[in-house]
Amino acid sequence: MNPRPPPAVATLLEVRELAFARRDEPVFGPLDFDLESGEIGLVEGDNGSGKTTLLRILAGLLHASSGTVRVDGLAAGDPAAAGTALLLGHQLGLKADLSVRENLATAAGLYGRRERCGLDDTLVEVGLEGYADVPVRQLSAGQKKRAALARLRLLPARLWLLDEPFANLDRAGIALVNRLLDVQVASGGAALVTTHGAVSFRDQATRRIALS
């Protein structure tokens, strides 16, 4: 709809003095950071430090108490900015009664599809070969996660907001997330990843955001 050619280096995420309070109880902030294309941000913090809340604010689902968020130069929640960011939360957004293929087709029908990115190739890439027509209900927790990761690969979002992407994944799955992040960064995208620090993360993480 808006074929803006992505510039070489773009500031995909701009956070200024962002703070959030729940019933006057400060949760985090004020935070200041940028995320440029080709960068991966690592949000670190203990349970309850507001990592999920931060991602929901950045996605535009939640209003911050103060401060501003700009996604690709536009205010978060601006309809023109929709689709730039893709959120992978604790609830994976998969319909249990639909097959992996039907779930991914639905997502592609709403968000569009990355160029030269076939559904079957993507499923091979995330290790779900042969599961295309299996209802999501019958997949294991790790396989469901992989199906959600396939959505990341398939949709054209330039900014990924990943909430605990390593949860429920085996060693190969963790390697898969790292590989997907590599592809995302190489194609000029960016990702913000939350973790409570239990996973040994790739050393390419270029920016660390600590919540206390």
Place this chain on the structure above:
Amino acid sequence: MSAPSARTGYVTILRRDLLLAWRRRGEAAFPVLYALIVATLFPFALGPEGALLARIAAGVVLVTVLLAMLLALDGLFRPDVEDGSLEQLLLAPQPLGLLLAAKILAHWLTTALPLLLASPLLAAMLHLPVAVLPVLLVALALATPLMSLLGALVVALTVGTRRSGMLLALMLLPLMVPVVIFAAGAVSAAQQGLPFIAPLAWLGAALVLALVLAPAACAAALRIALDA
């Protein structure tokens, strides 16, 4: 990387929800069975006197159908909230109101349409004169989408609360009073041989208004409900 057209988004959601309903097609029978049982209780409670039943038949069918729809309304957004697909819907580069209109249409097709098809049976059980049946069906065809649209709005407002079933009934049923008055008014006018077009026209006008406003209002309500 341009986003799919709004039409594609609309068709995607409509197809997804219809497919989901098809996968759980047994559940589509629940509202119909509920309406059937409730309508059966009336002759037992009031006695099988034909003239009395014929007088109340239209009203009973109408209220029974609306109550059966009320039971099904909770399933409009709750599953999507629980599995996170509503978030994906909200964040999609699509007009949210249009996507919700697709969801409401799918919901109407899978819950109200079976009730509409079953209503001649309910009416016959209650001795409604056959000549009046078309008027009742038209009234239901206008009243049930209104119920779906207003219901979706109230469901969207209450989706953040736990145990919203009773709250939904308390908020929605007062809104349905004018709908019931006009729909029942049309049928009883037809039964007495009076003109019945005017109340139906009022229902139609209300439906047009709801079609335009409810999806957008629903979108705003859902954004507020999730912002907590």
